[in-house]
Amino acid sequence: MSTPGHGTPERRSFGHGDGRILLGHGSGGRLTASLFHDVFLPAFRNPALEAAGDQAVLSLAGTRLAVTTDSFVVSPLFFPGGDIGRLAVCGTVNDLAVGGATPACLTAGFIIEEGFPAEDLRKVVASMAEAAREAVVEIVAGDTKVVERGKGDGLFITTTGVGLVPDGLRLGPGEIRPGDQILVSGHVGDHGVAVMVHRAGLEPGGTLRSDSAPLTGLAQALLQAGPGAVRCMRDPTRGGLATTLAELAAASGTCFQVDEAEIPVRDEVRALCEMLGLDPLYAANEGKLVAVVDPRAATAVLEAARSHPLGREARWIGQAVEGAPSEVRLRTVVGGTRPLDLLEGEQLPRIC
Amino acid sequence: MSTPGHGTPERRSFGHGDGRILLGHGSGGRLTASLFHDVFLPAFRNPALEAAGDQAVLSLAGTRLAVTTDSFVVSPLFFPGGDIGRLAVCGTVNDLAVGGATPACLTAGFIIEEGFPAEDLRKVVASMAEAAREAVVEIVAGDTKVVERGKGDGLFITTTGVGLVPDGLRLGPGEIRPGDQILVSGHVGDHGVAVMVHRAGLEPGGTLRSDSAPLTGLAQALLQAGPGAVRCMRDPTRGGLATTLAELAAASGTCFQVDEAEIPVRDEVRALCEMLGLDPLYAANEGKLVAVVDPRAATAVLEAARSHPLGREARWIGQAVEGAPSEVRLRTVVGGTRPLDLLEGEQLPRIC
Numbered sequence: 001m002s003t004p005g006h007g008t009p010e011r012r013s014f015g016h017g018d019g020r021i022l023l024g025h026g027s028g029g030r031l032t033a034s035l036f037h038d039v040f041l042p043a044f045r046n047p048a049l050e051a052a053g054d055q056a057v058l059s060l061a062g063t064r065l066a067v068t069t070d071s072f073v074v075s076p077l078f079f080p081g082g083d084i085g086r087l088a089v090c091g092t093v094n095d096l097a098v099g100g101a102t103p104a105c106l107t108a109g110f111i112i113e114e115g116f117p118a119e120d121l122r123k124v125v126a127s128m129a130e131a132a133r134e135a136v137v138e139i140v141a142g143d144t145k146v147v148e149r150g151k152g153d154g155l156f157i158t159t160t161g162v163g164l165v166p167d168g169l170r171l172g173p174g175e176i177r178p179g180d181q182i183l184v185s186g187h188v189g190d191h192g193v194a195v196m197v198h199r200a201g202l203e204p205g206g207t208l209r210s211d212s213a214p215l216t217g218l219a220q221a222l223l224q225a226g227p228g229a230v231r232c233m234r235d236p237t238r239g240g241l242a243t244t245l246a247e248l249a250a251a252s253g254t255c256f257q258v259d260e261a262e263i264p265v266r267d268e269v270r271a272l273c274e275m276l277g278l279d280p281l282y283a284a285n286e287g288k289l290v291a292v293v294d295p296r297a298a299t300a301v302l303e304a305a306r307s308h309p310l311g312r313e314a315r316w317i318g319q320a321v322e323g324a325p326s327e328v329r330l331r332t333v334v335g336g337t338r339p340l341d342l343l344e345g346e347q348l349p350r351i352c
Numbered sequence: 353m354s355t356p357g358h359g360t361p362e363r364r365s366f367g368h369g370d371g372r373i374l375l376g377h378g379s380g381g382r383l384t385a386s387l388f389h390d391v392f393l394p395a396f397r398n399p400a401l402e403a404a405g406d407q408a409v410l411s412l413a414g415t416r417l418a419v420t421t422d423s424f425v426v427s428p429l430f431f432p433g434g435d436i437g438r439l440a441v442c443g444t445v446n447d448l449a450v451g452g453a454t455p456a457c458l459t460a461g462f463i464i465e466e467g468f469p470a471e472d473l474r475k476v477v478a479s480m481a482e483a484a485r486e487a488v489v490e491i492v493a494g495d496t497k498v499v500e501r502g503k504g505d506g507l508f509i510t511t512t513g514v515g516l517v518p519d520g521l522r523l524g525p526g527e528i529r530p531g532d533q534i535l536v537s538g539h540v541g542d543h544g545v546a547v548m549v550h551r552a553g554l555e556p557g558g559t560l561r562s563d564s565a566p567l568t569g570l571a572q573a574l575l576q577a578g579p580g581a582v583r584c585m586r587d588p589t590r591g592g593l594a595t596t597l598a599e600l601a602a603a604s605g606t607c608f609q610v611d612e613a614e615i616p617v618r619d620e621v622r623a624l625c626e627m628l629g630l631d632p633l634y635a636a637n638e639g640k641l642v643a644v645v646d647p648r649a650a651t652a653v654l655e656a657a658r659s660h661p662l663g664r665e666a667r668w669i670g671q672a673v674e675g676a677p678s679e680v681r682l683r684t685v686v687g688g689t690r691p692l693d694l695l696e697g698e699q700l701p702r703i704c
Contacts (some may be wrong), residue, residue, distance in 0.1 A: 026498030056492035071461035109423035140400035140408035146378030158510035
């Protein structure tokens, strides 16, 4: 689940769009948050949902169970570095991973448009199986529905993950304290920009690919740096790094001070973003995590991250500080400061 | 999960439709089975998926966990007796229930078409919340995606359920023995025919409504009739009673002898089926179960069923017998015998 963020109440108006759902309601930013707070949460209210993490954690028969679900509607279905199947496995595994859970099983629901090529379905399914092997998890249950031509868009997949959370592990924005350091595990924006470029029919001729990858191993490596070393982790998918930071700052009640110069963005991504009018900080990642870390454990955590293949480019990008609660302040490369907020509207529809 | 049935290999050709997915691949009958056996099972193969029950059962940290998922694409979204939200909760709860599991939590993934009325979303969500209260379960995690106008059909919902299975409970087609009695908990075909009639714009003026209801209470009542009394349960959704019986007979390796005269079908359903050219035995149910029962416990099980509000019309409809393994033989009301097999093709697309 990418449970959306915590806009201040006056900003959470659902009234956009004349009472109709807009593309932006699915983009993981402010409109998605309004949908959650105005429609879903009041109807379904319960402690697990209210916690609004990437996954719900339940105590069940003496076990701490993490549960998360995500629907995938990415367009196009195949893109450099992955496809909807790989995304559907990694996305759900990663929501478990950043909660400190190891995956126990996945389920997958397929909604297929009539006329979809069986060969493409086989490719997607093979890709899911491969990603599941990488993530050391099995797909134990599934369902298939078919809708008429023109009532779908090829293929949508909804995956749900069940995982186990170690006893005593405390992770979450409530653990964040002023002085904590903020780590990002690598270059941001690769997935979102790779899909947008491919969708636009551009062939950058470079090496840009989706970063889609299962994060369980990296997340576990960080946690093993020491008890209490990691306060909270998130995977910055829809809405990008900026939205994730804004959500974490709001949920922790601290101020995040972030240095733009420290945020790793590939030159290629930066150039393409300029061309397409995008901001890489709002572009989705599917194989990166953000960790907020106890400063006393910073060296051990960075070392753990960089020792893992998916964390070699890990960097400190800022810290939680006193003052201006719930805000993210970005020190820009030109020396100014600007606030970072949840994604507005629909910069990148159907990116996952 | 409505994991599809067990056609004999030579009948499982996926080659229908010139390598393209047909509506019938989602109808829960033979084509759905071919998709499962030819595409999903080879790629994802694992013991839980191979068991091909309504739910996967895993041993996890000393607990028996049941997991099931279903995507809902019913059209229209609102119909007499329910809507897609009620269906999405009951359908998944019922897949847990017939495995003897009590639900621990649900997740829900929403795929919404741009322009969908927010008011309709609120109605569906309220209906999900009400069904979840009836089923004594909470929706603990969710996700929302929005697709452009013309790339969806209003609203699709995928629910996943996690439940607990009591230690030592043995249920499944492998437990079925010749001599076992087959019970159906009430009138069949109500849901499928109610939706088809509504879709056709017919107003029967009668009382026909979808039977959509959570079956946990009824299933538990049957199980409490005595240890080992119930061999196996299923909820006959897509593909109807006939497809469920065909799947159970095949999976158990016994022959099912069923009396058409004993199968309860409302007069209204029978009349509408004649008008629409449908067979009520292949029409979906969303609040009925089929139980195969140890004959020594038959009296206790029938009494338990009839004591429950959802089982008042429970009836014995036949028995498992020696001979003709894996077949269902229907003794018709006119005195003949005909085989009942998996649903062919697409009698009732998008019924759930």
